[in-house]
Amino acid sequence: xxxxxxxxxxxxxxxxxxxxxxxxDAEGPAAFSLPRLAARLGVKTxxxxxxxxxxxxxxxxxxxxxxxxxxxxxFDTQPWPEALAAWARSYRDAFARHPHSIDLLAxxxxxxxxxxxxxxxxxxxxxxxxxxxxRLVAALTSVESFLLGxxxxxxxxxxxxxxxxxxxxxxxxxxxxxxxxxxDKAGRAEDAFTSGLDALVxxxxxxxxxxxxx
Numbered sequence: 001x002x003x004x005x006x007x008x009x010x011x012x013x014x015x016x017x018x019x020x021x022x023x024x025d026a027e028g029p030a031a032f033s034l035p036r037l038a039a040r041l042g043v044k045t046x047x048x049x050x051x052x053x054x055x056x057x058x059x060x061x062x063x064x065x066x067x068x069x070x071x072x073x074x075f076d077t078q079p080w081p082e083a084l085a086a087w088a089r090s091y092r093d094a095f096a097r098h099p100h101s102i103d104l105l106a107x108x109x110x111x112x113x114x115x116x117x118x119x120x121x122x123x124x125x126x127x128x129x130x131x132x133x134x135r136l137v138a139a140l141t142s143v144e145s146f147l148l149g150x151x152x153x154x155x156x157x158x159x160x161x162x163x164x165x166x167x168x169x170x171x172x173x174x175x176x177x178x179x180x181x182x183x184d185k186a187g188r189a190e191d192a193f194t195s196g197l198d199a200l201v202x203x204x205x206x207x208x209x210x211x212x213x214x
Contacts, residue, residue: 062105067118
C-alpha cells in the first residue's frame, strides 16, 4: 500500500508566515502568539524554531508577504513624484487588505530583506531626483505615516465621526460631513486619500525646490 499524503503540509518559513498572516487577518494582532500559531499548523511550538528564530522573524515574514503585494515598478520608468504616487496607492491598498497587521508591524523593527529592498528602491529614486541624503528618511517616513493612516481609514467603521445630538455645537463639522464627496464612508475615504496624497506629493516637490533640487 502506498503512503498517503500527509495531513499537514511540510513546515517551511513561508508557510509559517502565511498562516501567521491569515491568523492576524482573521483574529487581530492580540490573538497572535507562537503557541496559537503552532496549534493552527498542527505542530508543537518547538517545531517552529526549526525554521525561524522566533516571534520577531515570524513577524518579519508577515511583513514580507504584505510588501510583496506592493508595486515599486514605476520608479524604474517615471519621475519620482509620479512613481511615488503609484507606489503609495499600492502600499495603501496592500495594508487595507491586512489592516490588523498595522499595529503589529508598526511596533517591530524592520529587518526583512524584501522590505529593505523596497525602501532602497524608493530612497534611491528620491536621491536620483535630487533629494539631499539627510532628508531622504524624513521624506519616506512622512509618506509612509500618511499611507498607514489612509489604510486604517479604509477599514474604519462606516460612521467614524458622529455629530448626532451635538450638531448645533459643531455646525461646520456637521455640514462638512453631510456634504462630503460620495456621501458614504468609502467615497470619503477615497477622496481623502486622493486629496491628501496629491497635497503631500506637491508639498514634497515644493520642499525639494527649496533645497535647490530638481
